[in-house]
Amino acid sequence: MENRLINIHSHVFNSKCAAKDFLQTSLPAAVPEWLAINIKSFLDRGDNEGLLNFLNRLPGSNAALKKYMSLIRIGSESTQLRVFINLFQQWQKFDSNVAIVGLTMDMDSSTDVENRPNTSLETQLWEIMDIKAKYPNHFYPFIGVDPRTKSGKELADWVNIWVVKNKVFSGVKLYPALGFFPFDSRLTELYALCEAEQIPIITHTTRGGSFNTSKNIVDLVRRQITYCLNPNHPNYSFIKGLLDKYAPRNTNLFKRFGRWWPNRLGGQTNWASNENICNLFSHPANHHIVLDMFPKLRLCFAHFGGSYEVYAKNYSKVPSEDGVGKWYSLIKEMMLKYDEVYADLSYTHSETEALKVVACDMRGNAALENKVLFGTDYYLVESEGSESHLLHAAIEELNRTPGLFEKLSKINNKNFLGKYI
Amino acid sequence: MIPGLQLSSSFSMLLEILISLGFVYFLFSVLGSMVVEQWSHIIRLRSRFLMQWLDKLLDDPANKNFAYLVYNHPLIDALKTDKNNPAKYIASSSFAQAFIDVIGQQAIQYQFEKDEDGNWKYLDQGHQADKVKSFYEGAQALKPSAFKDLLLSFLSQNCQYQVLGADEFRVQNQLLANNGEPQLLSPFKNLDNANNLSRLQVSIQNWYQNYMDRLTGHYKGKTGSLTKWASIAVVLAFNIDSLHLLTVLRTNKDLRESLVVGAEKLVDEKEKALTDSVNYYSLAIKALANKDTSLKSSSNETAFLNKLNRFIAKEDTVLRQHIKNQEKMVALIEAYSLPIGWHEAEVPLVWFKKKGTLSVDERKTWDCLSLLKYLLGISISIVALSFGAPFWFDVLNKFINVRRAGIKPKESAETNA
Numbered sequence: 049m050e051n052r053l054i055n056i057h058s059h060v061f062n063s064k065c066a067a068k069d070f071l072q073t074s075l076p077a078a079v080p081e082w083l084a085i086n087i088k089s090f091l092d093r094g095d096n097e098g099l100l101n102f103l104n105r106l107p108g109s110n111a112a113l114k115k116y117m118s119l120i121r122i123g124s125e126s127t128q129l130r131v132f133i134n135l136f137q138q139w140q141k142f143d144s145n146v147a148i149v150g151l152t153m154d155m156d157s158s159t160d161v162e163n164r165p166n167t168s169l170e171t172q173l174w175e176i177m178d179i180k181a182k183y184p185n186h187f188y189p190f191i192g193v194d195p196r197t198k199s200g201k202e203l204a205d206w207v208n209i210w211v212v213k214n215k216v217f218s219g220v221k222l223y224p225a226l227g228f229f230p231f232d233s234r235l236t237e238l239y240a241l242c243e244a245e246q247i248p249i250i251t252h253t254t255r256g257g258s259f260n261t262s263k264n265i266v267d268l269v270r271r272q273i274t275y276c277l278n279p280n281h282p283n284y285s286f287i288k289g290l291l292d293k294y295a296p297r298n299t300n301l302f303k304r305f306g307r308w309w310p311n312r313l314g315g316q317t318n319w320a321s322n323e324n325i326c327n328l329f330s331h332p333a334n335h336h337i338v339l340d341m342f343p344k345l346r347l348c349f350a351h352f353g354g355s356y357e358v359y360a361k362n363y364s365k366v367p368s369e370d371g372v373g374k375w376y377s378l379i380k381e382m383m384l385k386y387d388e389v390y391a392d393l394s395y396t397h398s399e400t401e402a403l404k405v406v407a408c409d410m411r412g413n414a415a416l417e418n419k420v421l422f423g424t425d426y427y428l429v430e431s432e433g434s435e436s437h438l439l440h441a442a443i444e445e446l447n448r449t450p451g452l453f454e455k456l457s458k459i460n461n462k463n464f465l466g467k468y469i
Numbered sequence: 470m471i472p473g474l475q476l477s478s479s480f481s482m483l484l485e486i487l488i489s490l491g492f493v494y495f496l497f498s499v500l501g502s503m504v505v506e507q508w509s510h511i512i513r514l515r516s517r518f519l520m521q522w523l524d525k526l527l528d529d530p531a532n533k534n535f536a537y538l539v540y541n542h543p544l545i546d547a548l549k550t551d552k553n554n555p556a557k558y559i560a561s562s563s564f565a566q567a568f569i570d571v572i573g574q575q576a577i578q579y580q581f582e583k584d585e586d587g588n589w590k591y592l593d594q595g596h597q598a599d600k601v602k603s604f605y606e607g608a609q610a611l612k613p614s615a616f617k618d619l620l621l622s623f624l625s626q627n628c629q630y631q632v633l634g635a636d637e638f639r640v641q642n643q644l645l646a647n648n649g650e651p652q653l654l655s656p657f658k659n660l661d662n663a664n665n666l667s668r669l670q671v672s673i674q675n676w677y678q679n680y681m682d683r684l685t686g687h688y689k690g691k692t693g694s695l696t697k698w699a700s701i702a703v704v705l706a707f708n709i710d711s712l713h714l715l716t717v718l719r720t721n722k723d724l725r726e727s728l729v730v731g732a733e734k735l736v737d738e739k740e741k742a743l744t745d746s747v748n749y750y751s752l753a754i755k756a757l758a759n760k761d762t763s764l765k766s767s768s769n770e771t772a773f774l775n776k777l778n779r780f781i782a783k784e785d786t787v788l789r790q791h792i793k794n795q796e797k798m799v800a801l802i803e804a805y806s807l808p809i810g811w812h813e814a815e816v817p818l819v820w821f822k823k824k825g826t827l828s829v830d831e832r833k834t835w836d837c838l839s840l841l842k843y844l845l846g847i848s849i850s851i852v853a854l855s856f857g858a859p860f861w862f863d864v865l866n867k868f869i870n871v872r873r874a875g876i877k878p879k880e881s882a883e884t885n886a
Contacts, residue, residue: 064537126555127541166524171533175541177579184581184589215581215589 053143054461054469057250057350057394057423060132060150060179063092063123064167067159072261073323085163091124092166119430128175129182135426136186138436147469148187149423149461151221151250152176154194158226159261169197177216188218188469190250194226199234204241211468212245218468219248224329227260227268231337232276243342246388246466251347252330253379254354254395257428259326269328286333332378339386348390348421348464349379355395355402380409383419390464393456394423397442398432407449421464422446422457481872482725486718488868489728490711492735494853495861496802497709499749501699501854503798505692507791508699515557518691522684523559531614535571542567561674561681568673572620573603576610601628601665605657627672628665631658693857700854709809710816710846711853717808727805729872731756736869739862749858750794757801816843 063070071084071091125131132150139146154169169192176189191210198206211217220242224230230251242249252258262268277284332349339345352358353375360376383389396402410417422442426435433441446453462469509515520540527536539545540555544567548556580592601624608620624630633641633656645651659665703709718725735756811818820835853861 126549166528167534167537168530171537174533174538180581181579181591181593184591214579215583216579 051458052145052147053139053457054147054149054465055135055139055423055426055457056149056348056421056461056464057392058135058148058150058426059153059428060128060135060176061153061172062125062128062131063088065128065153065155065165065172066258067155067165067261068163069159069261070155070165070258073258091120115431115433118434119427122427122430128172129179131427132179132183132187135435136183138439141436142439146186149218149465150176150179150187150189152189152192153221153223153226153258154192154197155226155258157194157196157228158258160263163261173210180216188465189216190219190221190248191217192221192223193235193238194223195228195232195234201237203234204237207238207247208241208245211247212241215468218465219250222249222251223258224334225252225257225259225326227262227272227326227329229272229276229329230334232272233278234276235338236341239338239342239345243345246346248346248348248464248466248468250350250392251335252351253332253349253375253391254330254351255327255357255375256323256354257351259323260329261322265322265325269325272329332375332382335382339382339389343386344388345386346388346390346464346466347386348392349382350392350423351395351425352376352391352393352402352406352420353379355399358396358402359399359405380416384415390419390421390460392421392423393442394425395429395432397422397424398429398438400441400445403442403445407446407452410452411449417455418460418463420456421460422453423461482719484868484872485725485729486715488732488865488872489718489725490715491861491865491868492728492732493709493714493807494850494856495732495735495749495858495865496753496798497703497707497850498700498854498856498858498861499753500795500798500802501696501703502858503750503791503795504699504702505695507788507795508695509692510788510791513554513557514691514695515688516555518684518688519557519559520555522680522687526680527616529611529614529616532575532611532616535568535616538571539564539567542571544570561678562670564677565670565673568677569600569604569669572607573600575607576603599659599662601630601659601669602655602657604669605630605632606655623669623672623676627668628659629661630665631660632656633658696857697855700851703854704847704850707809708811708815708817708847709850709854710843711849712842712846713816714808714846714850724805724807731805732865733869735862736866739866749862750798752862753798754801757804 066088068085068088069081071088072079072081075084075087122131122134125134132148136146136148139148152169152172155165156169173191180187180189191207193203193207195203207217207220211219220238222230241247260268273288277288332353335347335349339347357375379391383391393403393406396406406420410420424435424439424442429435429438432438443453446456520536523536523539524534527539528534544563545556545559548559548563550557577594581589582592583589604620605624608617608624611617611620635656638656718728735752738752738755808815813819813822816839
């Protein structure tokens with residue numbers, strides 16, 4: 049099992065595991081909630097093959113549409129096993145012994161109660177365990193946690209059983225943008241366990257992606273701040289400052305209009321949308337607080353902050369609360385400061401420009417080079433291109449520094465997983 | 470001829486008009502129900518409905534969505550028509566088997582370990598031969614919920630078993646250990662190995678079947694609302710103006726008589742049928758079997774619909790059959806040359822023709838009253854068609870019986886002669 053290819057970041061959940069209004073995270077803001085729910089309900093049924101084929105045949109059907117259709121086709125598979133097999137077979141062409149890390153997500157609290165997923169986290173994990181039983185040497189799932197579902201000792205005990213004792217899962221997945229802060233006090237016992245047992249944690253760190261689609265997002269952020277953060281904590285003023293600066297002042301106005309016209313509310317600009325408010329949860333600085341308390345925590349910042357943060361492109365959608373490129377710099381700082389902090393290139397690998405920047409920064413910096421991991425963010429990355437096409441392009445780009453792809457995807461990934469692979 | 474039994478000619482004509490109108494409504498109601506069937510097939514209404522309802526029945530928020538797990542059970546998964554189309558119908562026996570398996574699996578504790586070579590192994594706990602026992606253990610492994618109580622009630626009400634108390638369980642295991650025998654892994658003791666499983670299966674089948682009966686009722690309600698939409702579609706597609714139809718039926722004796730003959734054949738065909746269940750499409754086809762469809766089978770309005778239908782049904786054999794039947798039905802109806810359809814010389818298209826080319830028929834001159842009459846005629850047709858084919862068949866049956874009671878039978882007339 050030595051020296052094998054590892055994909056450190058992939059997803060195998062199907063659309064049934066996602067919240068009913070999940071598509072609000074990817075459809076234009078003008079699309080009303082009811083329509084987003086109905087489109088997803090149609091996709092969940094999985095009988096969209098005919099429609100997809102029809103759209104494919106349309107003369108105006110362009111490459112971008114085809115990529116989205118590929119994403120839909122995979123996401124609407126009837127089981128997670130089918131999604132996994134699709135990925136596994138593609139990677140087996142590169143290495144028959146490949147190891148796939150599948151990240152589960154707790155989406156039960158990612159929206160309002162009425163829009164919760166049909167397939168709860170419990171059901172999602174049960175199916176994942178069955179996939180692990182079928183592919184014990186190729187599938188290494190991470191357990192998705194959210195302090196609003198389970199918290200404190202209960203959460204730590206639960207993770208202890210499934211990761212340490214039963215060894216079904218190989219790590220923990222955090223997705224703060226779904227509505228919680230990483231420094232939430234209800235996660236303290238979990239961090240203590242993970243630090244003691246060297247359980248790897250992958251945390252979502254990019255603007256956008258999935259986010260909380262609740263109608264009361266502003267209230268949620270305020271509640272979380274009040275509930276989670278001790279006012280005496282040294283970082284309190286930083287976090288509170290972000291909230292005061294960017295969260296809409298008029299909550300009622302936001303509720304009524306903010307979701308549909310996110311850019312047109314005077315003075316609030318981009319921040320009047322769930323997508324951007326949820327960046328408050330994902331902000332890498334939030335992890336400073338955690339790492340201060342648990343400096344030996346094995347933590348990976350997924351996506352390295354996102355491609356546009358990496359190559360500091362003047363991305364119009366990025367609110368400049370601390371300047372474009374700041375997230376990437378913050379992550380690098382933490383990687384150099386803490387021994388067990390990593391970052392992965394999943395999704396970001398779809399833009400070769402971003403890979404060039406990371407490869408350049410790694411050159412001559414062994415501390416950084418040993419802590420960059422390689423994953424693809426399958427199948428969510430399908431909207432950028434097919435898995436195998438993007439993988440080929442990434443290998444070509446990274447291997448401009450000879451052996452770099454092998455180092456990231458074999459050695460670094462293995463070191464990060466430690467005894468859990 | 471006995472004068473007291475003879476119907477007056479005006480009443481006879483009224484009856485003929487009513488029968489003709491009822492027959493037209495019946496034919497288009499059948500067509501409407503075919504449209505509903507076709508649409509239900511396209512949107513896979515039956516399988517969606519079943520999935521939604523099983524989701525409601527088997528989703529336990531405190532535990533898991535068991536509907537999702539049942540659908541992924543090999544027995545149910547195999548019922549898919551293709552990889553992504555779930556089953557339209559699940560037999561109660563298949564459901565019970567899959568459900569017992571799914572609940573039984575809940576007691577499994579997935580565990581893995583790494584061997585010396587670094588290979589991961591699943592520590593398979595083996596399959597429980599006693600499915601009743603595994604069902605009990607699976608149900609016990611769930612978190613407290615109403616659904617868990619329901620599962621345990623299936624056992625307590627139908628099976629004979631014993632659950633040892635904690636002390637008794639310990640004592641029994643101690644005794645077994647003293648005798649060198651394998652220990653009990655569970656406090657559950659199956660007291661009727663031979664019958665418990667079948668009893669459990671039957672109780673789950675009954676539970677499921679009762680639920681499916683309710684589902685069928687709701688499904689009919691759902692298709693009932695679709696029928697209303699289909700009625701609107703059919704009336705508009707064929708421009709069926711009931712008031713105009715009534716006027717023509719009053720004056721056109723040939724049309725009236727041919728429709729009455731068709732209606733009588735329809736009722737006779739039903740009497741010939743040996744079963745109680747009625748397929749109105751087959752009845753209508755038999756009743757219209759002798760009509761010449763060669764002349765009118767491809768009118769303008771149907772030609773477009775046929776093209777559209779063929780495009781939709783390109784790769785679907787079931788849908789193609791639906792459409793074939795529909796086309797046959799339309800062709801047979803058209804053979805009657807009914808005063809319906811979208812023609813330039815007819816209302817409402819005639820209203821848009823230039824002055825001077827108008828006919829002298831006052832109905833064909835546009836004014837508010839004629840528009841109101843036309844809209845009223847269309848509305849009456851929509852309401853009439855929404856009653857559905859079974860309603861119009863019953864009405865026809867009654868009218869024809871009344872008519873036959875009043876008309877001297879042919880045979881006796883011939884005998885008298």
